[in-house]
Amino acid sequence: MNSIILLSVLGLGNLFLGFRRSNRLLLPVMMLILGGILTVNFLDWGSTQSFFNGMLTIDNFSVAFTGIVLLTALVLIPFSQKYVLDGEANLAEYYSLLLFSLVGAIMLVSYNHLLMLFLGIEILSVAMYVLAGSDKRNLRSNEAALKYFLMGAFFTGILLFGMALLYGATGTFVLSEISFAVQNPAPGFESLKPMLYIGMLLMLIGIGFKVSAAPFHFWTPDVYEGTPTFFAAFMSTIVKTAGFAAFLKLLVQAFPAANAQGIWLPTLTAMCVLTLLIGNVGAVAQTSIKRMLAYSSISHAGYLLIALVAYNGQLEGASANGILFYSLAYSVATVAAFGVVKLVADARQREDYNGLNGLAKTNPLLAFSLTVSMLSLAGIPLTGGFFGKFFVFSAAVENGYIGLVVFAVVMSMVSIYYYLRPIIAMYMRDTDATTNEVVPVTTFQAGALLLLAALTVLLGVLPGLVAGVL
Amino acid sequence: MLTVLLLLWPVAAALLLHFFKGRAARVPALGAALVEFALAAYAALTFNANNSGQFSFNLNWIPSAGIHFAVGMDGLSLLLVLLTAVLVPVILLSAFRRNFENESVFYALVLFMQTGLIGVFTAQDAFLFYFMWEVALIPIYFLAGVWGGVNRARVTFKFFLYTIIGSLFMLAGFVYLYFQTGPSADGLSAHNSALASFYALNLTADTQMWVFWLIFAAFAVKMPIFPFHTWQPDTYTEAPAPATMLLSGIMLKMGIYGCMRWLLPVVPMGVDYWQNLVLILAIIGIIYGAIIAIRQQDVKRLIAYSSLSHVGLMIAGVFSLTQMGLQGASIQMLAHGVNVVGMFFIADAIERRTGTRNIADLGGLTRKAPVLTVCFLVLLLGTVALPLTNGFVGEFLLLAGVYQFNHWMGAVAGVTIILGAVYLLRMFQRVMLGPDSSFTETFTDLTGSELALLVPLIVLVFWIGLFPNTFLHLSEGSVMNILNEVVKR
Numbered sequence: 001m002n003s004i005i006l007l008s009v010l011g012l013g014n015l016f017l018g019f020r021r022s023n024r025l026l027l028p029v030m031m032l033i034l035g036g037i038l039t040v041n042f043l044d045w046g047s048t049q050s051f052f053n054g055m056l057t058i059d060n061f062s063v064a065f066t067g068i069v070l071l072t073a074l075v076l077i078p079f080s081q082k083y084v085l086d087g088e089a090n091l092a093e094y095y096s097l098l099l100f101s102l103v104g105a106i107m108l109v110s111y112n113h114l115l116m117l118f119l120g121i122e123i124l125s126v127a128m129y130v131l132a133g134s135d136k137r138n139l140r141s142n143e144a145a146l147k148y149f150l151m152g153a154f155f156t157g158i159l160l161f162g163m164a165l166l167y168g169a170t171g172t173f174v175l176s177e178i179s180f181a182v183q184n185p186a187p188g189f190e191s192l193k194p195m196l197y198i199g200m201l202l203m204l205i206g207i208g209f210k211v212s213a214a215p216f217h218f219w220t221p222d223v224y225e226g227t228p229t230f231f232a233a234f235m236s237t238i239v240k241t242a243g244f245a246a247f248l249k250l251l252v253q254a255f256p257a258a259n260a261q262g263i264w265l266p267t268l269t270a271m272c273v274l275t276l277l278i279g280n281v282g283a284v285a286q287t288s289i290k291r292m293l294a295y296s297s298i299s300h301a302g303y304l305l306i307a308l309v310a311y312n313g314q315l316e317g318a319s320a321n322g323i324l325f326y327s328l329a330y331s332v333a334t335v336a337a338f339g340v341v342k343l344v345a346d347a348r349q350r351e352d353y354n355g356l357n358g359l360a361k362t363n364p365l366l367a368f369s370l371t372v373s374m375l376s377l378a379g380i381p382l383t384g385g386f387f388g389k390f391f392v393f394s395a396a397v398e399n400g401y402i403g404l405v406v407f408a409v410v411m412s413m414v415s416i417y418y419y420l421r422p423i424i425a426m427y428m429r430d431t432d433a434t435t436n437e438v439v440p441v442t443t444f445q446a447g448a449l450l451l452l453a454a455l456t457v458l459l460g461v462l463p464g465l466v467a468g469v470l
Numbered sequence: 471m472l473t474v475l476l477l478l479w480p481v482a483a484a485l486l487l488h489f490f491k492g493r494a495a496r497v498p499a500l501g502a503a504l505v506e507f508a509l510a511a512y513a514a515l516t517f518n519a520n521n522s523g524q525f526s527f528n529l530n531w532i533p534s535a536g537i538h539f540a541v542g543m544d545g546l547s548l549l550l551v552l553l554t555a556v557l558v559p560v561i562l563l564s565a566f567r568r569n570f571e572n573e574s575v576f577y578a579l580v581l582f583m584q585t586g587l588i589g590v591f592t593a594q595d596a597f598l599f600y601f602m603w604e605v606a607l608i609p610i611y612f613l614a615g616v617w618g619g620v621n622r623a624r625v626t627f628k629f630f631l632y633t634i635i636g637s638l639f640m641l642a643g644f645v646y647l648y649f650q651t652g653p654s655a656d657g658l659s660a661h662n663s664a665l666a667s668f669y670a671l672n673l674t675a676d677t678q679m680w681v682f683w684l685i686f687a688a689f690a691v692k693m694p695i696f697p698f699h700t701w702q703p704d705t706y707t708e709a710p711a712p713a714t715m716l717l718s719g720i721m722l723k724m725g726i727y728g729c730m731r732w733l734l735p736v737v738p739m740g741v742d743y744w745q746n747l748v749l750i751l752a753i754i755g756i757i758y759g760a761i762i763a764i765r766q767q768d769v770k771r772l773i774a775y776s777s778l779s780h781v782g783l784m785i786a787g788v789f790s791l792t793q794m795g796l797q798g799a800s801i802q803m804l805a806h807g808v809n810v811v812g813m814f815f816i817a818d819a820i821e822r823r824t825g826t827r828n829i830a831d832l833g834g835l836t837r838k839a840p841v842l843t844v845c846f847l848v849l850l851l852g853t854v855a856l857p858l859t860n861g862f863v864g865e866f867l868l869l870a871g872v873y874q875f876n877h878w879m880g881a882v883a884g885v886t887i888i889l890g891a892v893y894l895l896r897m898f899q900r901v902m903l904g905p906d907s908s909f910t911e912t913f914t915d916l917t918g919s920e921l922a923l924l925v926p927l928i929v930l931v932f933w934i935g936l937f938p939n940t941f942l943h944l945s946e947g948s949v950m951n952i953l954n955e956v957v958k959r
Contacts, residue, residue, distance in 0.1 A: 381604035427616045428623040468534025
């Protein structure tokens with residue numbers, strides 16, 4: 001709760017700093033704010049507190065996921081350096097919107113009441129709609145913002161419709177009460193069942209859109225490509241982490257009953273298979289790294305869906321631990337990937353694979369960092385991504401989803417193809433006229449990239465640090 | 471604890487190496503590898519051949535999943551650790567001959583890979599084994615991909631894809647077996663992945679039949695066994711000489727070691743079921759490799775195919791499930807490691823001097839370089855398995871083992887010695903004897919440091935050939951244990 005208050009207040013404070021046009025001051029201030037809130041967040045570890053008449057619950061689950069979200073934001077901030085130097089950019093507004101969107105993310109990981117879920121999604125999304133279009137003179141950015149907004153508004157409507165139907169069927173918005181109503185049907189509930197099921201499915205669709213699960217993923221490549229890379233990284237990490245935590249909470253706390261599971265489990269399994277297929281096969285065909293990363297983020301939504309499918313009835317079991325570890329490893333690797341891609345694209349004005357040619361010679365640090373990140377996303381051992389996949393897959397095998405895991409393993413074999421391409425370009429291709437200059441990197445950025453690479457390797461060598469904390 | 475030191479030292483040295491730039495990294499890198507050799511030698515001297523697992527270390531790595539960082543050495547592990555510790559300094563020394571870009575990174579990757587290799591040979595936990603298996607792959611991919619020949623990107627990509635897909639199958643097999651095990655000793659997890667738990671599993675014959683292929687896929691690609699070998703000649707040819715030596719000298723032993731440690735005793739009934747098929751594939755590999763080697767014009771490719779042929783015999787020996795076959799494979803792993811590294815070094819020495827590896831372009835080196843000729847001949851005769859050399863002991867035991875299992879297979883596999891002599895002596899004749907060519911006019915003999923590199927290898931050729939018991943004695947206990955596990959069920 002402290003983190004929500006601090007984020008809101010400091011977000012407002014940040015706006016006032018903007019009046020002084022002291023962009024250079026803002027970046028360190030932001031990092032201090034986020035670092036401080038990250039520390040404050042972990043003070044709540046081990047306790048369970050309720051707020052707003054039980055509409056929000058802060059427990060270990062929410063603290064852990066809030067930690068990932070805040071950490072991601074903290075290491076992402078240094079890559080906004082370009083805006084610091086660009087006098088025209090409204091840096092204070094961007095930062096404030098980011099802080100506000102984090103409030104939404106925290107609500108998503110700690111809601112207990114569907115109203116809070118809706119508010120969280122909206123706070124998060126509205127900030128993202130604006131930020132997607134923040135490069136206002138760029139047609140692509142405008143296109144991305146419009147697409148994201150139109151589609152987002154549409155799917156928010158579907159989500160809301162689902163909630164309304166649920167309310168109609170169960171008479172409540174509280175997760176535990178919905179679960180109770182489904183498990184202990186009141187007289188006349190039978191006739192309301194279609195309403196319940198349709199409501200549930202509409203909610204799955206609404207959240208599925210936010211985490212870019214197929215077949216509701218169509219916006220992802222276009223939006224990521226047009227959105228300024230810095231904010232695209234934000235979308236693909238923070239929105240996804242918070243979205244999956246919310247997804248898990250919804251399924252585990254509201255619909256654990258066998259009859260409800262009978263509806264959402266096959267739906268979710270089908271979405272999972274489709275997401276894995278579209279994400280991985282789609283990524284193979286891309287020529288732009290940003291689009292590849294967009295499809296890659298779809299495919300990782302697929303792996304995370306496996307953990308949802310394999311959940312074993314408790315919020316704090318193998319599934320939650322799998323999602324926690326996976327989101328952390330994925331966020332860390334993805335921030336590094338977007339960070340490097342952004343730096344290279346800013347300097348070389350190219351976003352295709354060949355733009356990375358010879359990066360190992362000009363910028364060994366960037367090349368190394370992107371390599372670690374690609375290996376982690378591909379799930380190669382020695383990186384966090386391997387153990388992320390390992391925990392998710394073993395949770396699924398334990399619950400008998402062997403066929404699904406086999407399919408996911410085959411898909412991750414496919415993914416090695418496109419994750420190796422940047423590595424090949426950086427280390428094995430020669431530079432040409434557009435790629436032989438050193439890409440400028442600031443100290444903060446270098447530090448963030450080193451930290452991310454170290455975290456990825458740490459997660460890959462000592463996974464026990466995070467695995468099983470929930 | 472000594473095993474942990476053996477594992478940590480190379481990776482620590484690799485990290486420290488970043489403080490040296492370019493050529494300045496040579497001496498520290500070699501020094502680090504020699505320290506590692508001293509550690510391994512100390513382990514060998516204090517090793518008690520009558521006991522099984524020694525120098526063990528066990529740390530609860532991922533408590534919530536029952537996965538332990540468990541390492542230890544028995545005789546078989548020790549042999550391969552020794553092989554790694556001997557060959558890595560030699561390989562580093564051979565790299566000094568060439569001027570690489572970013573030398574310090576190159577040597578750091580070699581040392582890093584050493585940790586992975588030793589980890590594979592000492593792991594006592596299935597997931598640690600898989601982890602180390604991949605740790606060894608990443609550096610070699612970059613070694614071959616960054617410093618390799620013209621087609622390196624395409625060729626190493628194929629190599630990486632093949633091996634990683636193979637090892638993902640192995641991982642799937644391990645995960646399946648993991649869920650069949652009982653709770654871990656500390657009770658924190660419902661399952662555990664210790665080697666001993668895998669040995670103690672009670673699986674039905676039907677299950678073992680398909681789990682066999684999951685696990686064997688990784689080893690089959692790595693060794694490689696026909697028809698999973700297509701990555702090998704290209705990769706050996708395109709990779710820079712030190713990487714080729716690592717691949718052929720040490721890395722392919724991971725596959726054979728893996729079969730002995732993680733396949734035979736874990737799914738014995740599966741092995742029993744597929745034994746004939748694997749033996750037939752191995753023997754096809756022997757003949758196929760040899761016949762293609764006869765037709766090769768490129769020295770490096772020729773050695774690559776010869777390696778395919780020799781590995782086939784080792785696989786056949788392992789799958790004969792006889793004591794002689796397994797003992798033969800153990801000692802032949804050492805012998806082949808020594809010989810193939812020496813041969814690749816000489817091929818590299820010739821290429822550096824003449825700029826070509828094409829057999830047709832070479833000739834008459836004997837007169838220009840008598841020392842090189844002698845060294846080459848010794849290593850070549852070791853590979854051909856002439857008595858008194860290291861190859862003889864191994865191939866004799868291997869063939870005896872295969873013969874014991876099936877006379878006909880033994881007879882066909884024996885062709886390897888004849889064909890081996892044909893392609894190797896033919897290469898020797900065309901490269902070293904005959905008239906000079908325009909490429910070899912200014913050929914110079916081996917330098918002192920090149921000789922210093924080859925002398926330990928030649929000493930080993932004769933040592934293993936004359937006193938094989940030094941090494942056979944070490945692995946005997948482990949081989950008996952493995953066979954007991956297989957027979958028990």
